[in-house]
Amino acid sequence: MSPDPGSSPRVRAIRSVPVTRAFEWYAEAMRLFKRRPLPFMGLAVVVIAAELLLGLIPVVGRPLGNIVVPILACGLLYASLAADRGDRPRAAHLVAAFAAPVAPLGAVILSSLAVFLAEWAIAWQVAGVNLLATGSDQVLAVEELLLVYAAGVAVSLPLTLVPLVALFEGAGVAEAFAASIAAFRGSVGAFLLYGALSLALLGLAIVTTGIVLPVVLPLWAASSYAAWKDLVGATAHPRAVTP
Numbered sequence: 089m090s091p092d093p094g095s096s097p098r099v100r101a102i103r104s105v106p107v108t109r110a111f112e113w114y115a116e117a118m119r120l121f122k123r124r125p126l127p128f129m130g131l132a133v134v135v136i137a138a139e140l141l142l143g144l145i146p147v148v149g150r151p152l153g154n155i156v157v158p159i160l161a162c163g164l165l166y167a168s169l170a171a172d173r174g175d176r177p178r179a180a181h182l183v184a185a186f187a188a189p190v191a192p193l194g195a196v197i198l199s200s201l202a203v204f205l206a207e208w209a210i211a212w213q214v215a216g217v218n219l220l221a222t223g224s225d226q227v228l229a230v231e232e233l234l235l236v237y238a239a240g241v242a243v244s245l246p247l248t249l250v251p252l253v254a255l256f257e258g259a260g261v262a263e264a265f266a267a268s269i270a271a272f273r274g275s276v277g278a279f280l281l282y283g284a285l286s287l288a289l290l291g292l293a294i295v296t297t298g299i300v301l302p303v304v305l306p307l308w309a310a311s312s313y314a315a316w317k318d319l320v321g322a323t324a325h326p327r328a329v330t331p
Contacts (some may be wrong), residue, residue: 089286102270106278109318114285116317117310120171121303127177128306134182135161136301143222150220159198162251164267165250165308165322171257172313185251191260198261199250206243211236233294234287240256241287245279246272252316271319282315 103282109291121128138160142153165176185196204219211217215232228236249268253259259267272279289304 101321102267102274103321104274105278105318107281109275109278110282110285110315113278113282113311113314113318114307116314117168117307120310120314121306124167124176125303126311128164128171129236129302131177131179131182132302132305134179135164135257135305136298146222149222154201154204155197156253161198161305161309162196162255164306165251165255166311167306168310168313171310172317173253183259185255188255189258190191192254192258195254195256195259195261195264196251198245199247199265203240204242207236207240210239222259230294234291237290237294241283241290245283248272248279248282248312249316249319252313253320256316257320267320271315275319278315283309286311 118204135157139153139157142149143157145152160182163182166181166184170177170181185193188196202313208219211219211228211232214235215228217228217232219236246269247265249271250264253267254261254264256266257267286308289307293299293301
């Protein structure tokens with residue numbers, strides 16, 4: 089499913105871009121989202137529902153969610169690729185990543201766990217809240233929640249391209265992490281601005297008690313897809329996506 093099948097993370101040249109390119113990544117994300125807003129939002133609702141439902145399962149729900157939900161959320165990356173090819177996001181995109189080889193799938197899971205570990209550590213240190221626990225007493229104040237998510241965004245920035253390099257270029261764990269970190273190091277300013285914009289969207293989601301999440305999640309996915317395309321010079325061939 090690579091947009092540019094002849095390329096490989098082993099041979100791709102990752103370019104550096106100016107700080108303001110982060111605005112273009114989100115502009116491209118909005119362009120893709122506006123092509124098929126309802127299908128994008130439908131996929132996002134499924135991802136949100138899966139996280140909420142898994143969180144209700146005692147003991148194993150939250151740990152399982154930290155594995156299943158990030159893979160499910162990769163469906164929004166496949167949907168972004170589909171929209172870029174003139175196709176529409178489909179329900180099949182939600183399960184596309186589950187069919188990936190073990191190594192790319194491992195890269196997706198490990199990058200997600202790294203972000204969650206940072207969030208868990210801050211939640212525990214700041215508020216004594218265990219994000220793996222199930223219970224109504226596990227509540228973070230708004231400012232604590234923002235701090236937790238800020239830590240997650242900070243850790244996620246060097247890992248932004250890991251799922252894309254892994255799933256779309258077939259890279260393994262070491263290769264996907266190396267490519268993503270190299271991209272971050274070459275365009276630190278753009279990624280920092282990208283992180284600030286992402287955190288602003290997250291703040292909007294918190295303020296609206298999650299009402300805008302079905303829009304925010306596709307924009308996050310499509311903007312990271314746009315960043316990957318920009319930094320590695322990938323192209324989306326105009327053919328249907330068939331996970």
